[in-house]
Amino acid sequence: MADGVTDKTPWWLNQRLRGFFAQALVIAVTAGFLAFLAYNTQVNMQARGITNSLDFFSQEAGFGIIQSLIPYSPTSTYAQAFLVGLTNTLFISAVGIVLATLLGLLVGIARLSSNWLVSRLAGAYVEIFRNTPLLLQIFFFYFAVMQALPAVRQSLDVGGLMFVNNRGVYLPRPVPEPAFWAVVGALFIAIAASLWLARWARRRQEATGQPFPVFWSGAALVIVLPLVVYFIVGQPLRWSVPHLAGFNFRGGMVAIPEFTALLLALTIYTAASIAEIVRSGIQAVSHGQTEAALSLGLPQWRVLQLVVLPQALRVIIPPMTSQYLNLTKNSSLATAVGYPDLVSVFAGTTLNQTGQAVVIIGITMGVYLTISLSISLLMNLYNKRVRLVER
Amino acid sequence: MKIIKILAASAAIASLSMAANAHAGKTLDAVKAKGYVQCGVNTGLPGFSSVNSQGKWTGLDVDVCRAIAAAVFGDASKVHYTPLTAKERFTALQSGEIDVLSRNTTWTMTRDTSLGLSFTGVNYYDGQGFLVKKSLGVNSAKQLNGATFCIQAGTTTELNLADYMRSHHMKYQAVTFDTSDATAKAFDNGRCDVLTSDQSQLYALRTQLKNPASAVVLPEVISKEPLGPVVRSNDIEWFNLVKWVGFAMKNAEWLGVTSKNVAEMKKSSNPNIQRLLGVSGDFGKMIGVSNDWAYNIVAQVGNYGESFERNVGMDSPLKIKRGLNALWTQGGIQYAPPIR
Ligand SMILES: N[C@@H](CCC(=O)N[C@@H](CS)C(=O)NCC(=O)O)C(=O)O
Numbered sequence: 046m047a048d049g050v051t052d053k054t055p056w057w058l059n060q061r062l063r064g065f066f067a068q069a070l071v072i073a074v075t076a077g078f079l080a081f082l083a084y085n086t087q088v089n090m091q092a093r094g095i096t097n098s099l100d101f102f103s104q105e106a107g108f109g110i111i112q113s114l115i116p117y118s119p120t121s122t123y124a125q126a127f128l129v130g131l132t133n134t135l136f137i138s139a140v141g142i143v144l145a146t147l148l149g150l151l152v153g154i155a156r157l158s159s160n161w162l163v164s165r166l167a168g169a170y171v172e173i174f175r176n177t178p179l180l181l182q183i184f185f186f187y188f189a190v191m192q193a194l195p196a197v198r199q200s201l202d203v204g205g206l207m208f209v210n211n212r213g214v215y216l217p218r219p220v221p222e223p224a225f226w227a228v229v230g231a232l233f234i235a236i237a238a239s240l241w242l243a244r245w246a247r248r249r250q251e252a253t254g255q256p257f258p259v260f261w262s263g264a265a266l267v268i269v270l271p272l273v274v275y276f277i278v279g280q281p282l283r284w285s286v287p288h289l290a291g292f293n294f295r296g297g298m299v300a301i302p303e304f305t306a307l308l309l310a311l312t313i314y315t316a317a318s319i320a321e322i323v324r325s326g327i328q329a330v331s332h333g334q335t336e337a338a339l340s341l342g343l344p345q346w347r348v349l350q351l352v353v354l355p356q357a358l359r360v361i362i363p364p365m366t367s368q369y370l371n372l373t374k375n376s377s378l379a380t381a382v383g384y385p386d387l388v389s390v391f392a393g394t395t396l397n398q399t400g401q402a403v404v405i406i407g408i409t410m411g412v413y414l415t416i417s418l419s420i421s422l423l424m425n426l427y428n429k430r431v432r433l434v435e436r
Numbered sequence: 437m438k439i440i441k442i443l444a445a446s447a448a449i450a451s452l453s454m455a456a457n458a459h460a461g462k463t464l465d466a467v468k469a470k471g472y473v474q475c476g477v478n479t480g481l482p483g484f485s486s487v488n489s490q491g492k493w494t495g496l497d498v499d500v501c502r503a504i505a506a507a508v509f510g511d512a513s514k515v516h517y518t519p520l521t522a523k524e525r526f527t528a529l530q531s532g533e534i535d536v537l538s539r540n541t542t543w544t545m546t547r548d549t550s551l552g553l554s555f556t557g558v559n560y561y562d563g564q565g566f567l568v569k570k571s572l573g574v575n576s577a578k579q580l581n582g583a584t585f586c587i588q589a590g591t592t593t594e595l596n597l598a599d600y601m602r603s604h605h606m607k608y609q610a611v612t613f614d615t616s617d618a619t620a621k622a623f624d625n626g627r628c629d630v631l632t633s634d635q636s637q638l639y640a641l642r643t644q645l646k647n648p649a650s651a652v653v654l655p656e657v658i659s660k661e662p663l664g665p666v667v668r669s670n671d672i673e674w675f676n677l678v679k680w681v682g683f684a685m686k687n688a689e690w691l692g693v694t695s696k697n698v699a700e701m702k703k704s705s706n707p708n709i710q711r712l713l714g715v716s717g718d719f720g721k722m723i724g725v726s727n728d729w730a731y732n733i734v735a736q737v738g739n740y741g742e743s744f745e746r747n748v749g750m751d752s753p754l755k756i757k758r759g760l761n762a763l764w765t766q767g768g769i770q771y772a773p774p775i776r
Pocket of ligand 1: 478522614616634663
């Protein structure tokens with residue numbers, strides 16, 4: 046009987062068909078709107094005599110960039126300037142994510158410490174840095190901290206090797222000779238060996254219950270093997286030490302204050318949020334688990350490492366992803382202090398010199414979208430691995 | 437701040453995509469309808485455009501805005517100001533956020549041809565110079581090999597510096613900031629050895645240093661920086677109006693018509709003066725405003741020379757000499773076609 050009713054339902058009352066049409070309509074309207082935007086932009090730009098093309102990419106950029114991870118000079122093309130900005134963005138984001146994670150983990154755990162002073166200090170840190178604007182913190186680190194460092198000629202001199210002044214932190218730069226590749230090779234072999242060792246140790250522990258000091262033996266392997274090779278092939282590494290020449294230091298390598306200030310601010314600001322995520326993640330693991338582990342006689346840090354953190358990670362990772370995305374996007378505040386990131390070099394200087402606003406902002410948004418989606422993807426993959434596996 | 441800029445740029449693009457097709461000749465109508473001129477100016481450059489202690493905008497560039505308002509409304513105060521950084525200025529004009537850009541902007545071929553914008557003239561002939569700390573003991577730009585420069589993003593300065601250093605086989609580093617505030621502060625704090633910009637601006641920026649006497653402007657001028665007002669290219673009537681407002685101020689100086697004597701000058705028998713002040717002819721009508729347009733400009737804003745001296749010249753803290761900016765009759769190159 047029920048079937049009969051369905052048969053007589055007119056097609057426009059059919060749930061599935063209606064759902065399908067509703068969705069098709071939404072998609073069509075959205076697509077139509079986007080097409081209208083694109084078309085109207087084109088027409089308006091033409092009416093206003095604004096040229097619009099990608100040709101500028103192969104033209105000479107003609108401006109200098111203070112920090113570049115790839116070869117670049119004012120005679121390079123705009124395409125190369127774009128790559129410089131992109132790599133600078135990726136670089137500061139990657140370093141910032143690693144540092145913010147470490148610091149956030151530390152502070153988050155410290156907040157739960159039974160030591161009153163430690164937990165209060167961690168609490169104060171979180172409240173101060175989470176509740177003040179990031180831009181203000183960047184300005185603080187740049188103008189109040191970095192630029193308050195001594196001038197070039199009065200640099201802080203650390204053993205004649207490292208110099209600190211308001212133009213940057215200068216360090217000796219390693220200059221590898223060809224034979225150095227043997228050392229790099231040894232490093233990779235050592236890493237592979239310790240991975241194999243870890244697997245072997247886990248299997249053995251599962252089979253026999255006997256633990257093996259994987260961490261220490263792995264660390265020893267990774268440090269000792271390359272070192273031995275290094276001395277065998279005759280120490281194929283020279284050092285370029287910074288020295289004062291003319292206006293500035295020459296040689297060595299330098300972390301410019303624009304980079305350092307931005308990195309500090311991004312790290313410290315994001316770590317405050319990460320600390321909260323870590324704290325809530327740990328607290329989400331029921332206390333009974335900790336007590337049970339402690340009553341087995343495991344030392345406190347092993348309890349954290351073996352029982353609490355693996356479970357906390359499940360809660361921690363999803364919100365952590367959005368912090369990583371925030372850090373990456375916040376790195377575009379770079380222009381405020383002159384760090385040459387993608388927005389500064391490309392959506393700033395390049396846009397201004399070429400006038401290609403629409404194209405350049407479009408590409409820049411596309412790049413940030415790609416970076417963000419890639420981070421999300423990686424984090425989701427990792428999340429799948431640590432997720433509760435029902436056995 | 438960066439986010440805000442991106443938002444602003446996206447908003448500008450959005451408005452480009454949403455705006456109905458613009459028709460030529462509409463700017464003046466729109467300005468008259470809303471009752472004021474929306475003028476894009478510098479965020480704060482003493483002598484050119486800055487806010488004084490009474491909260492009023494003043495400066496050579498601001499006077500251009502006021503003169504336009506005087507011509508259109510007979511009231512120089514009918515201006516709304518939009519402070520813009522170097523990076524924001526062109527998008528603001530392209531998107532219609534402002535009616536005219538009067539912000540120490542260099543007339544270059546790219547800007548004049550590919551942005552959909554047009555320069556209406558030159559209200560200050562400038563050139564790029566260098567400001568250095570006296571303690572460096574440098575007295576020529578040729579000694580700047582290996583130096584670090586503070587510059588502002590989105591300017592001709594960025595390109596000129598690279599050109600100059602390359603053609604003189606010198607190495608350099610450039611720290612690029614968004615605002616002149618950050619640029620000046622970084623120079624003051626010793627982040628860089630040299631601040632480079634249009635020379636007129638160096639004098640203005642120098643007055644803002646903790647100790648102005650600690651820095652000197654080097655003698656070299658490495659580029660041509662003709663600064664002037666900019667409008668959208670698709671409105672020839674508005675372009676003509678802004679262009680002739682500038683010419684009127686220079687013609688007034690040439691004819692000796694000042695804000696003090698303009699009322700008497702109306703009785704002058706000099707036909708040039710009669711045409712300028714609307715006593716004879718229909719010149720205001722030709723640009724869509726009343727015939728006493730230039731009278732109002734001179735009475736309320738002054739002629740070009742008065743504006744110059746008051747804002748950047750001998751009556752101002754900057755004390756810049758007329759130099760290239762004197763009238764052609766006085767050994768300079770400021771020149772205006774005749775009103776006839
Ligand atoms: N005339 C040059 C430079 C103009 C310019 O923006 N100069 C800076 C250098 S000091 C400035 O006026 N900054 C003031 C500000 O942005 O507040 C150009 O048009 O590109």
